[in-house]
Amino acid sequence: MEETERNNLLQALLDIGELMLDSGGEVKRVEDTIARMGMASGAARMNVFVITSSIVVTMEDSDGHVYTQTKRVLTSASNHFRRLEQLNQLSRAFCRKPCSCAQLHQKIEAIRNQKENVFWMYFGSMLGAMAFAIFFGGTFADGIASGLMGLLVAFLVQFLDPICPNAVSFNLLTSFLTGFCVCLTARLAPSLHADMIMIGDIMLLIPGIPMTNSIRDILVGDTISGTLRLTESMVRAAVIAAGFMTAIMAAGRL
Template sequence: MEEKYRVLADTAVLAGEIMLKAGAETFRVEDTIRRILRTSGFEHCEAFVVTTGIMITLESSKAGTISLNRRVSSKSTNLGVIDQVNTISRQFCQGELDLSETFQQLKNLTPVRYPEWLTYLCMVLTAAFFTLILGGGPAECFVSAFNGLYFMISRILNRRLHLNDFVFNMFASFFMAFTCIAIQTLILPELLAEPAIAGSIMALLPGLAMTNGIRDTLEGDYMSGAARIIEAFVIAASLALGIGVGMECCRLLLQALV
């Protein structure tokens, strides 16, 4: 019987870990873990989740106490994975899946992934159309679409170098701003650099992190909410720093050459 409860705890932590890595809000992760743990019938079922870790406790006067900690370091955004885990956990809580089936399905969960070419194409189109929304013309849209190539290059390099998000975003935004100023100075003097740069970085902005931070804060989870909001500001700062340095470096280089 004790082994069953340990498997239940492992299942709950695994579900929470997958959701947290996929970008789920902490209150949603806690809710899913608690739903799974309550099927044990223990007197106390607690889950404490922050953006970097999960702690759970199962406590009963008859069966004793089971406590697990799990650190979560890598995170990305994958709403399809969150939906899959939600579906599996609900099926388990409703009795449609037994414990071993639930654990195996979570363990063998296949993340929802799109082809690389489709991801890159969407980045290029996102940059171009946001530039159009921000007041840019055909020339600005073309430049921002070209800047989407830097996102591809940065992503490929990041797989090999394993850079953190701050360096990754700063690297990409630096070359985006550098390219816009260079084209404006050397090729198209009438180019509007502001909408071209803004459209180029739009897909890199931390909208999900800010949204999750606000939602966690409204749910009363101030620690995780503040952490996500700080994460969003750090990402925004890296983009601003990359753009500022890129623009200034380009101007200094062109002045030296001229």
Template sequence: MTDAEKKKLLDCFVRTGAALLSCGAEIYRVEESVRLLAGAYGASDVSVFAIPSFIAVTLRFAPEEDALTDTRRIAQTTTDMSAVSDINALCRRAVAGNLSVESFSSQLEARLSRSALNRRFLPLVYPLIAGAFCVFFGGSLIDAAAALVCGLVIWLITDFFSRYGANAFFSCVAAAAACSTTALLFSLTGWTTGPEPIIIGSLMLLVPGVALTNFMRNLIAGDVLSGLIKLAESLLVAVAVALGAGIPVTLFRLLGVGV
């Protein structure tokens, strides 16, 4: 194997790992996939280190050779389960059979190029989630109807902010504030059971419940650093949401509008 081929392999592995990380795969899956891939393509010594925002891969094809290292910084992570599933399947095929590096690389590239999340349905799905969680937290059907609007408001704001690459903390504060204002206005009509189920139901769209569980999973599984990063992230988002939702409530109270 020539040096160029080795470098190409390494680049391919790092890209695979980075792709998995950026679509929200678990840390152990990322590290294991890259390790198995490297083994399957003839590396004798592999070491992989991944945290949610970074991956480093070091390879050696024979014990006496110099090691090759490549790293990637992952700027943005989303949760795209289709991509995780497809890339995982591709890795399995590569490990099990004799897929050439070229075809592996081109298949990975093809999957990544259409990996943009399907955003078409989100304006329908966000209100649906808000309404469902409103009923879940004890709201009436009228509350759920108000939550539909709140869900739409949250989608509008988060979509607008993410389009212009705004800070996640800021976008969370703004979305939570707008959502809670809408809920309070609805509850002023007197038809709802109160603003509480509407607010908490729609805020489930922003609140980091899954991140909090994942932080514990990472921590207990031994990925302590990744766990702590996730913890800091979820605490920050939670503060943002509580702050954002709290501002209108306090304002309404100060203005003496009955809530």
């Protein structure tokens, strides 16, 4: 394999690693996937280092030539399990039968640019918020109200998240707007319990999976990645609480 093709392959491997991190993949999974794909393409040795904000890949071929590339990763800390599964399938197919770099880039971009079915996102947000509100002690009416507010959360995820500069600002704005609407709804319908409605909607924003992955990373030895993810998750949780608290204070002054 020529030097240009090796460099193109490294770029493709960095792209698939970035997509996996952005889809909620664990650090170990990303490292293992890149290493296996590199070995399947004919590399003699692969050294892969991944943290949540950076990927470094060094490939050594059978002639002793070494190629290294680094990619800065700006993840949205989201969870796209369908896309993650498609990337896993792509990596397995490549390991069984490697394709050209151009074909690999095309397949990666096809996964990156595919359109999501927003119906299931809205339906899942409504159903999840409703279930959590009732589970934590709310009435059926509280569940209905929480489910409707869950639709608002899904709407903000779809349209507000892409224009926010980072996850902190998005969570702060989303939690404030949702909490404020919940407080106004509870005033219009005094029989509703605002706290139960908020609990259901908060559960849609809490970074539970990133926090769990951070503990897993620490336990398997990826201390840096685990600490970064844990810190980010705790900051996001604190911002969500601050947003709802600010909304309650603002609504109380009306």
